[in-house]
Amino acid sequence: MTNDTNNNDGNPHRNGCAWVEGEFVPIGEAKISLLDAGFTRSDVTYDVVAVWNGKFFRIDDHLDRFGRSLERLRLTPDLDREAMAAILHGCVGRSGLDNAYVEMVVTRGHSRPGGRDPWNFDNHFYAYAIPYVWIVDVGAQLKGSHLVIARDTVRIPEDSVDPTVKNFHWGDLTRGAFEARERGGTVSALPDQHGNLTEGPGFNVFTVVGDELRTPDRGVLHGITRRTVLELAQDQGLRTTVAPLPVADVALADEVFLTSTAGGVMPVTMVDGMTLGDGNPGGVTMALRQAYWDAHDDPRWATEVRFKP
């Protein structure tokens, strides 16, 4: 998909560049301690921003959300927002990637002597840029995915882990992925405990019925791609409803699609074994998909990568 290796020979960061313990390192050396509570307790939050054609997409919105996530988890890294942004620019610039998946992470880190309580830890910031990640690759997107909604697993509820704080608690999503595979699906999503749809591993889900777009309000990450689609849909004169979405309604929709920073707007053409419409990606979906990629040049949302090595 990308031409990222052009003119990038001899660059030690060509496969990706990370910021680890105060230094830029090649992605292969991007490591954290086995004792970091970000690993041993999954006590961590993160965010992912895309770079497309040399420009960050909505980086301010991602940094805003990341800041809120840090506050909620009471994580206090030693770097402020500007310093974090500079590191993201530095990772992308050094990698030479035009299209990149850029992740920022703060872990609870290591306990200070004499304590194992989370308020006695030194928190750590990590970041990296790697080639753009596609949850569904472009060829498969144009064919359309088969979405299976799990029956044996429900999404971790909000009164256990807050899904609006981007987190690595994916045990339920991974279980759902195995179930989906057994049932012939190519992508999976989870219901909540009340029979409403939530989200899948790394993406939100939308239905289209007539001129109405619907996506779940609760139990999900408030994805930036989800928000972008809601905004673009209004530009296109579509109605948007953010409200509970019963699982039983999904397979009855005219169209279904997934949204993620890692893949954009991804058409679904089959749900739980039932074909949607004529089995091809839907018109509303494809128009939103086009608008989404066009928006990556929109000066409201695009930020040139500052760092050039």
Add this chain to the structure above:
Amino acid sequence: MTNDTNNNDGNPHRNGCAWVEGEFVPIGEAKISLLDAGFTRSDVTYDVVAVWNGKFFRIDDHLDRFGRSLERLRLTPDLDREAMAAILHGCVGRSGLDNAYVEMVVTRGHSRPGGRDPWNFDNHFYAYAIPYVWIVDVGAQLKGSHLVIARDTVRIPEDSVDPTVKNFHWGDLTRGAFEARERGGTVSALPDQHGNLTEGPGFNVFTVVGDELRTPDRGVLHGITRRTVLELAQDQGLRTTVAPLPVADVALADEVFLTSTAGGVMPVTMVDGMTLGDGNPGGVTMALRQAYWDAHDDPRWATEVRFKP
């Protein structure tokens, strides 16, 4: 508490020894990739076995449980049980620690080219031995802990993540720890969605009423220390009940204690601000605590560390 640094000068593993990518390394070099799905999806299981006075405690039971956890998550490391056991012995022996906290971990690892689905990953085994960890240090144990049961957070339910597969999904437990701190507690535990007690960060909970021990049956790890206490209690003529334990009953118990490989049998003397009995660790609790530590020399359960550098 330990004399672990005796005769251990100059040993690069004196602070702990880890097995990482086929090598024994000092604990400070024990790292995993930021891209390992064990981190990025908390797609991982682990187990912890103690070494006390140079002997593993119930290592076969820990390896059995670890094997079951691997099966449930469909993790298939390249090493069999015997090889894993040999590595654990190797970590402890190299560290020179007489009393150690010994962890084994298998992560989902890295995806093979062309996939992000969990069945297309190469799984990785890690292990390490570090000085014995006390969830509650011995001085605080003899005084007794103040257990606060969270009101704002419930344990991740079984239909999302299986608590009998030891996992790092601790976001709910960490939230509970912050709440407990604000309410004056020194340790915390979580209820389930039905108002029954589950567990705390790294430990099971027991109540004692008369000659009856009670501990929750569901929504909890089946701890090896929990099992040991149930077995020792029967030797002492106590009745044992493994059944739902309503949160409201905990503060009304005669005695309460916590169990963990990282600390043993730990008395609780206050629950949600209410003092239990006369405010001192209870007699049943202290007798079980003594029996627990005595059992570390019992030939049924003790296994001499094989590797001596």
